[in-house]
Structures are given as structure tokens and as C-alpha cells.
Amino acid sequence: MKRDREAVETNGKNVQKRRKLSSKFTPTLAECGHKDLLDIEAKGLISRPRPTDAPSVELETSHGEVRPDTGRRRGQERQVFEVYVEELSSTGDGLARHPARDHVFAIPFALPGDRVNIKAFEPSEEDIWSNADFVEAIEPSELRAGTKPKCKYFAQCGGCQFQMISYDEQLKYKKTVVENAFRYFSGLDPEQVPPIGDTGASPLQYGYRTKLTPHFDGPRKGERLSVDKPPPIGFMRKGFRQTMDIESCPIATDIVQDGLRHERSKTIKKIDTYKRGATILLRETTDRTFDKGESNGGGNADSVFAKTDSPFPGGALELGSLPLQSTSQSQPPHIPEIVNNYVYKPTTDPSAPPTTIREKKLYTTENDTFATEHIGSYIFKPAPAPSSRTITPSCPHPTQPIKYLLDAYCGSGLFAITLSPLFTSVLGIELDPWGVTSARENARLNGVEHAGFIEADAAALFQDVPYPAENTVLVIDPPRKGCSTDFLKQLLRYGPARVVYVSCNVGSQARDVGCLVRGWCGEDWWKEVEGREDEGKEVGSFRYEIEELRGFDFFPQTSHVEGLCVLRRVVNEAWKEPENEPEQEQPEKQLE
Structure with a gap:
């Protein structure tokens, strides 16, 4: 470049x-x-x-x-x-x-x-x-x-692209992004790609983002930062190496916006102590407790998530459907926090006392601490890696019963834990030891006893998997660059009955799915030019067909779309059983 x-x-x-x-x-x-x-x-x-x-x-x-x-x-x-x-x-x-x-x-x-x-x-x-x-x-x-942007910095800040169009149009656009990705990068014939499903909508179009990273630039050579004239603290101007001074972001949650204002004020007061620029990390964290009405307060913060102790049927919990009893919000100079109290009354037993759920929203600025996140009735404390992503898509269930779930790139165990009720046994594989530690702790917090997590060697990811491939579904959620050629070859050799591929880059997802549908992946096969015949290496007796393909919108007002592709295993017609070569007679060893 x-x-x-x-x-x-x-x-x-x-x-x-x-x-x-x-x-x-x-x-x-x-x-x-x-x-x-x-x-x-x-x-x-x-x-x-x-x-x-x-x-x-x-x-x-x-x-x-x-x-x-x-x-x-x-x-x-x-x-x-x-x-x-x-x-x-x-x-x-x-x-x-x-x-x-x-x-x-x-x-x-x-x-x-x-x-x-x-x-x-x-x-x-x-x-x-x-x-x-x-x-x-x-x-x-x-x-x-009919659409007016809600952010006064829109069309200058590089964070959002689509506040000027309706949300329905955003969802239609993101469907075409998935369609184009498979047209451009998969290398598949149109009949091999089923119609793309409608984009899964986000329940929130604003106020959904739980993490922000505002920053400021350091002083020029020979100068110092001054409290009287602090540098802009905010985000990058679209297309320029220039930081904009931004004090609020409407796509962020309420507590993260409060944290942004609070931390900006704190940073400005001590700006003259900085010799170089810095980034401020803001992450939402949530504490929940419940009171069954048997006492006047307290409650076990973990018991609401344990399946044996939860007052909710089947462990399900959707706070948005419960009546809000009260809300309170701290004001400066105190550290911001938002407390909401919800009331749950069992419908199966009218005589049972109502349960009060106390949800306290806080934020953290420490990179080495665990932010707590709640998904339905589950609690997660993701590993504090800067590159980690916490996502909450709904995975479709296989049409045939499958006993085992294998979660590659499992991270802090999001898919393995939330999908665990559907399977007899669950195994998460992760290359990062921090991820394995975090996933095991999350399984303990959620009372999931039939899920295990192991650190695996990238060169032999499936070597120690105890599950028969024909009874296993594999979930993969790789980084933006997608899967490596070596990983795809290992996947094809193992041959699980179903593959659920989640991706934050539908382009690399389409490229990898093309490999799985063809049943082979040669080295750098995507670097094809007109007139060149790429000799792919057959790696197994199975390949895959696309069963379902659609996008999910986790980041409204932006061009980003998360891709979900479900594949089922079929016989690889191009694969041939290798012929056994006759053993050659070994010459007798001569005694000295």
C-alpha cells in the first residue's frame, strides 16, 4: 500500500x-x-x-x-x-x-x-x-x-455509516452484503448457494454498545499538554489522522455514556501528567441479585444463574419482558452506576411470593479485569484479551438429533455453554490458555457440568476429540482473517456431521465455506487468475452442502454484519480411496 x-x-x-x-x-x-x-x-x-x-x-x-x-x-x-x-x-x-x-x-x-x-x-x-x-x-x-441521525457528530466521526437511513433499509443492505460475499469470494456456482435468509434484527438500534475506546494524542515535540487547553478526547474523524472531541456516543449503553463523560473529566484534570497520547478503555459490567420475597434484601448473585437454584422456569430470564419496579442513577462526583429493579411473579404458582431482581450496571476501565456480561439466564466473565468479542447469535438446531457439540475457537465458552442443554456432551477447544481458564470458570458459574474445555495444538486440533464425527456438530467462530488452510484440511479429515460457521467477516467466511463445499483446499486456492487451473488436494471422503445462510445485525447504524452458515456433511464424489501399494521385499540383513 x-x-x-x-x-x-x-x-x-x-x-x-x-x-x-x-x-x-x-x-x-x-x-x-x-x-x-x-x-x-x-x-x-x-x-x-x-x-x-x-x-x-x-x-x-x-x-x-x-x-x-x-x-x-x-x-x-x-x-x-x-x-x-x-x-x-x-x-x-x-x-x-x-x-x-x-x-x-x-x-x-x-x-x-x-x-x-x-x-x-x-x-x-x-x-x-x-x-x-x-x-x-x-x-x-x-x-x-423520514430519517434523522441521532448523533451530532455523524458524517464526521468514523464510527457509524448509516444513521441517515431507516433500520429496515439497513437490514436489506446487510442481506446484499452476505450475497455479494459469496458471489465474490466463495468460488461456488450459484446453485450451490441457497437463497440468503433475511438479516436477523437487533432488538436495539441505539444504546447497545458495551465497549468504547476513546483516545487522545500526545503533545508535539518540545511541548506539553495543558489543562487549560486539553487535546480532543474522542474518536477518529472519518478518513483522517485526526481525533475528534466527542463527549457522547448514542450507540453506547447508558452506563458507558456516563462513563465516557466521567472519564473525560478525570483525564482532563490530570492531562498535564501525560507525556504521550493514551486510550481510555470503557467496558460495561453487570451485577445481578434476586430476592424471592423471603427476606428484605440480599440474595445470592450467582444463584440466579445456577439451574438448580434459579427461580425462573428452565433457567430462562428475559428482563425486557418483566415490569420495571424502580430505577436509580448515581450522579457526579460519584462513580456512575445505574440500578434497575424488576419484578417476576411465577404464573404456575399464584401463591408463590414474587421475585425482585436487582440489576446494577457499572463500567470498568481496567484492561486486566473481568467484565461480567449476562445473556438470558447465563453469566459470562470473558477473558480480558483486547481482541475478544462477545456476541449473542441464535444458532439453528440440526434437523437430526446429534449428541455432541464441539466448539472450536471457543474463547470464553459462549456457544458451548448456551447450547449445552441441547447436547449430551460438549467440548470447547481453544489455543489461548486464558480462554480455556475463562471458559471453565463460566461453566462453573452456570452449573454446566457436561462441558469440558481444553487447550489444543493448532497442528492437531481434532486429535484428542473423543466424539464420533457422525454424531457431532462443530461450531467455529474464527477471527476476521478466517480459518487457516491447515485448519480446514483438519476439519475435512475429521468430517463432523454438521458445521455451524459464525464470522465477523463474511468475505473470509465465504472463502472458507467454498473450501468445505468443494471438499478440498489447495494452498492459496483463492489466488486464482483467468486461465489458471489450480490443483486442489483431496483431503477426505466427505465434503459439505450449505443448509442455511444468513446475516445477523449486531452493530446497527454501521456497515458491519455477522455471518451464520450451517453446513451438512455429504459424500465427496471426487474422492477416491487410495490404492494399497504392494509391499516390497526387504533384503535380508547380512551378519558382520
Whole structure:
């Protein structure tokens, strides 16, 4: 990639230059990331006829001087272009063509149907797409009608992309993201991919995020930070190396927003003690207790989650469906906390006393502490790794009874524990010892006795699995880069009856699922170019067919979508039993 443009001195002023990424087309799809998506989608847009109402070719510099298109040149300034947005990329950017040539601009916060002014550098001949800045909407798209962003920093802060469109449109868009990922990266024929299911909606469109990481920059060389003039504390401006001063974030939960204001105030008071920039970690943590009415308070914080002691039928607990008795919130200078009291009255026994559930919301700023999270009637204390993700999707049940659950990349045991009632035995596999320790503790907290967790060697993940493959379902939730080729080969050799693949990157998910459906995965098979025949290595007698495929929206107002793919094992028609070679006679050993 080309180096990002830094701030430079221009006419005695410090000007923040736009970050510029290389955008030359390449068939390499190893990452299945934003650049790969824009390469493919820009090339596809250029191949189609232009709309008849495309704007004028005339260009205008940022100083208002009208001049013809003379191409890119050293030291040129950004220009203003009037463009018509034709598509919405899987990255969340609007795509519009250059008025005079085959080039595509990727424009944040733009929607199909927008006619907009943008600022961008005149692209070079070899680039098929480049980034641009949204300046103003000349004719806004109909998709914007009736929707008003709730954040005053929207269209500047890089956190959200879609506060200007309805939530129904967001869900439709995310369905197309999954469709495009499997079209671009799976390498499968259309008939091998079933219709994509509707995107699973989030119960909350705002106030859902339980973690924020605001930050501030350090002083310049030879200077010090000052309490009288503190640096901006907040989040990055979209497309720039520039921190915005942001004191609230409406997609965060109430307690995290309170924590943001409180920690900003604390940090500003001691800002002169910092010699460099820093990041403030804010994570929500929740404590729950219950009182069955037998006493005036207290209660065992863990007993509400233990299946033997829980006052709720089957251990189920959905606080949103219970009446809220009271709520209280601490005020500064005290550390923020929010306390909600809910009332549960059993319907099966009208004479039983009601249960009061006390839920206290707090936040933590310590990276080495366990934040407590509640999912239904389950309690989790995830490992404190910065890269850990806590997600709560619903996994579909197999159509045939399967006895065993194998959870690879199990982390703190989310899937293994919440799905444990459906299986006779559960085993979680994790490479990180912190994850194994956390998962075992979570199983203890939730009273799950038939779940075990082991640390495995990456080269032999399934070697010690005691379950017969034909009675096992495998759940995998890998990092954004997806599964390694070695892991996929091991999976195909083991051959579990079902595979449930959860992913935070539907591009790498599509690439990996393509391997499982074909039944083989050669080294770097996705680096295919036209005319090349890739010789895949057969690895087993089974392959897979896609049973269900859909997205889940865990991050409303953003372009992110979580992918869920369920696969069932079938016979690999291309696999042949290796022939046994006749043993060669060994020469007799001569005695000395």
C-alpha cells in the first residue's frame, strides 16, 4: 500500500491531508477485506453503461477555478466533482463514477440516488477507484426521507455509516452484503448457494454498545499538554489522522455514556501528567441479585444463574419482558452506576411470593479485569484479551438429533455453554490458555457440568476429540482473517456431521465455506487468475452442502454484519480411496 499522507505545512498552515490508499486492481483475494471488495465492485460498475442523467464533465478546483481535466500532477490540490451515486458498496461507501473517465469514487455517507459534490484528488491512470470526501447533497436520495441521525457528530466521526437511513433499509443492505460475499469470494456456482435468509434484527438500534475506546494524542515535540487547553478526547474523524472531541456516543449503553463523560473529566484534570497520547478503555459490567420475597434484601448473585437454584422456569430470564419496579442513577462526583429493579411473579404458582431482581450496571476501565456480561439466564466473565468479542447469535438446531457439540475457537465458552442443554456432551477447544481458564470458570458459574474445555495444538486440533464425527456438530467462530488452510484440511479429515460457521467477516467466511463445499483446499486456492487451473488436494471422503445462510445485525447504524452458515456433511464424489501399494521385499540383513 502507498503510505498514508501526513499533515504538511502549506502557506504557513498545518493542513490535514486525506489518507490515500493504493487501489490498483489485483486478483489476490487472500484478505477478503475492504480493498478486495472495492476492487471487484468498482470494476463491475465500470463495466456497465453509464446512467443517462450523469452529471457534467466540467471540474472545479477547491478554490473555485474552473479548468478542464488535465490528469493527475505533482502537488495538485483536491478538486470538487459533481457525481451521481449509483451503488452502495459492501464496505458501506457510496460508489459514483468519475464524470469524464473510467474511475470510481468511494464516498462515505453517500447513498444510491444521491447527486452530490465531493472532494477528491484527480486519480492516476492506473487506479480504478479512490477515496473521496462527501461535501454536500445537491439532490438527496429518497432513501434519506423520514430519517434523522441521532448523533451530532455523524458524517464526521468514523464510527457509524448509516444513521441517515431507516433500520429496515439497513437490514436489506446487510442481506446484499452476505450475497455479494459469496458471489465474490466463495468460488461456488450459484446453485450451490441457497437463497440468503433475511438479516436477523437487533432488538436495539441505539444504546447497545458495551465497549468504547476513546483516545487522545500526545503533545508535539518540545511541548506539553495543558489543562487549560486539553487535546480532543474522542474518536477518529472519518478518513483522517485526526481525533475528534466527542463527549457522547448514542450507540453506547447508558452506563458507558456516563462513563465516557466521567472519564473525560478525570483525564482532563490530570492531562498535564501525560507525556504521550493514551486510550481510555470503557467496558460495561453487570451485577445481578434476586430476592424471592423471603427476606428484605440480599440474595445470592450467582444463584440466579445456577439451574438448580434459579427461580425462573428452565433457567430462562428475559428482563425486557418483566415490569420495571424502580430505577436509580448515581450522579457526579460519584462513580456512575445505574440500578434497575424488576419484578417476576411465577404464573404456575399464584401463591408463590414474587421475585425482585436487582440489576446494577457499572463500567470498568481496567484492561486486566473481568467484565461480567449476562445473556438470558447465563453469566459470562470473558477473558480480558483486547481482541475478544462477545456476541449473542441464535444458532439453528440440526434437523437430526446429534449428541455432541464441539466448539472450536471457543474463547470464553459462549456457544458451548448456551447450547449445552441441547447436547449430551460438549467440548470447547481453544489455543489461548486464558480462554480455556475463562471458559471453565463460566461453566462453573452456570452449573454446566457436561462441558469440558481444553487447550489444543493448532497442528492437531481434532486429535484428542473423543466424539464420533457422525454424531457431532462443530461450531467455529474464527477471527476476521478466517480459518487457516491447515485448519480446514483438519476439519475435512475429521468430517463432523454438521458445521455451524459464525464470522465477523463474511468475505473470509465465504472463502472458507467454498473450501468445505468443494471438499478440498489447495494452498492459496483463492489466488486464482483467468486461465489458471489450480490443483486442489483431496483431503477426505466427505465434503459439505450449505443448509442455511444468513446475516445477523449486531452493530446497527454501521456497515458491519455477522455471518451464520450451517453446513451438512455429504459424500465427496471426487474422492477416491487410495490404492494399497504392494509391499516390497526387504533384503535380508547380512551378519558382520
